[in-house]
Amino acid sequence: MLTNRVKGVEYAIREIAAVAQEVAKTGKTVYHLNIGDPVTYDFQTPEFISDALSAYSRKGKNFYANSLGVIELREEISKLLKRQNLNVSTDEIVVTSGVTEGINFVISSIIENGKELLIPGPSYPLYINYTKFYDGKPVEYELDEQQDWEPNIEDLRKKITKKTQAILICSPNNPTGVLYGEKKIKEIIDLAGEYNLPILSDEIYDQITYEKPYVCPASLAKDVPIIGLNGFSKTHLVTGWRLGYLYYHDPENKLEELKNGIAKMARARLSASSIAQFAAIDILRTPSSHTIDMVRKLKERRDYSYNRLRKIEGITCVKPNGAFYLFPKLDFEELKKWKDDKELVVDLLKETGVCLVYGSGFGEYGKGHMRLTFLPEQKILEKVYNLIEEFLK
Ligand SMILES: Cc1ncc(COP(=O)(O)O)c(C=O)c1O
Known part of the structure; x- marks a missing residue:
């Protein structure tokens, strides 16, 4: 028994997490770049x-x-x-x-x-x-x-x-x-x-x-x-x-x-x-030095991420000037192996453990894209972009 109203609820950001859980069960390391939660990375509550x-x-x-x-x-x-x-x-x-x-x-x-x-x-x-x-x-x-x-x-x-x-x-x-x-x-x-x-x-x-x-x-x-x-x-x-x-x-x-x-x-x-x-x-009532510190770190991670992503073939990317997401476009003329963003993102997760969100989870205009957060530390980002680059080749 379930209403159609509830059957219609979709949330790609968390749905991809369910696939990630299956991947983790096989013993593979999963790199979570799917959820915009700074506290699960190295940004700790003051x-x-x-x-x-x-x-x-x-x-x-x-x-x-x-x-x-x-x-x-x-x-x-x-x-x-x-x-x-x-x-x-x-x-x-x-x-x-x-x-x-x-x-x-x-x-x-x-x-x-x-x-x-x-x-x-x-x-x-x-x-x-x-x-x-x-x-x-x-x-x-x-x-x-x-x-x-x-x-x-x-x-x-x-x-x-x-x-x-x-x-x-x-x-x-x-x-x-x-x-x-x-x-x-x-x-x-x-x-x-x-x-x-x-x-x-x-x-x-x-x-x-x-x-x-x-x-x-x-x-x-x-x-x-x-x-x-x-x-x-x-x-x-x-x-x-x-x-x-x-x-x-x-x-x-x-x-x-x-x-x-x-x-x-x-x-x-x-x-x-x-x-x-x-x-x-x-x-x-307290000055927010933690926010200033976070933004300073994030800017470095944004710059690093943007510079890595734009060099990967088959991807183009607008440089974000706020929040902590990148939303690169996938060029399926180049990436012929996959039919759409969802197939590519699921395949990427299963092959490499890199967990992103497929762009079509963000509505019609999201199709053909993927979303990732640049919240992780640079050493993790480095690994992730190496894996993406290798995978898309
Ligand atoms: C645009 C936007 N609005 C709202 C939320 C949810 O915020 P809250 O934790 O305050 O419910 C998010 C969380 O990712 C978000 O990205």
Whole structure:
């Protein structure tokens, strides 16, 4: 017995992990470059953060927290947003169990009955899954590989219909690593304004940028409502805590009904983790040298990875300027042995133990690509690129 709704759920990032498990059983070393979790590599949770979590538990903060989030934490988040020139009050912030829950809250509140959500293509699979789960239609607008994966605004415009509920942007982007330029963000905001649509902005990688500075979409929007989604997972190396938040930039009070709906959803699931929330207050009150260190290391790994990958025949690759992914294109004129990205990635895993994600797991625009994370240490990356190079020969 299983609903069609659940039968339809796919998550390539974790599905490839099941194949990896089989490969590991044969005694082969598996190199995991499939999941974007820094804590499983050499980026460890800072001690003061782990200490805070256990201290709050010992201090008895083990109760159900306020459904919208511990108030002191929302105050700290409000101050954090203020540093990006945003005036967001504590009652316009909802603490969630990760961005994942925030996305669920928003999509479940705006999508039903064939309604459409515009999402970037290639797309982080969660947006596709939740939209379909709530009986809606995910519509991908093109991120243009020829333009370093910047959004194609004309394509976006063409895809707006009467059923469109919102435009989602994700910058820095998973899986392409692109940081949308300020001009593109403004164009998307203008388009949203023209069609009276809200913007959903997934900002989970906002602190992980290399050359160009991060531009917060809400700081550019005068009247267009934006729902920002962010969290602690990546920036503060606590992926397993499941802690995030959403905030409303809503200067003309257009989101009142939605805000009430999301508050109801939040109450219905009681609360996000209490001790994680208390510890997060300490995190936000402490300078984030761990994030700066992580980004410095990641930049070296990005440079190394990009330089290796672009020299491998049959692969072309855009240099990412944010997040920690590469999304190379596979040239099947050269790589005639395989029929598509999935076949190649599974074969690569079985032959070499290198575990990546097939691009088609990121929607239509992901086809013919593969995604890998450059989180591992250089000595592992070296081994991995040697193996890929040898395999594709
Ligand atoms: C674009 C994007 N959004 C959201 C998430 C999930 O974040 P969280 O751990 O806060 O649920 C991820 C995780 O990889 C992601 O890449």
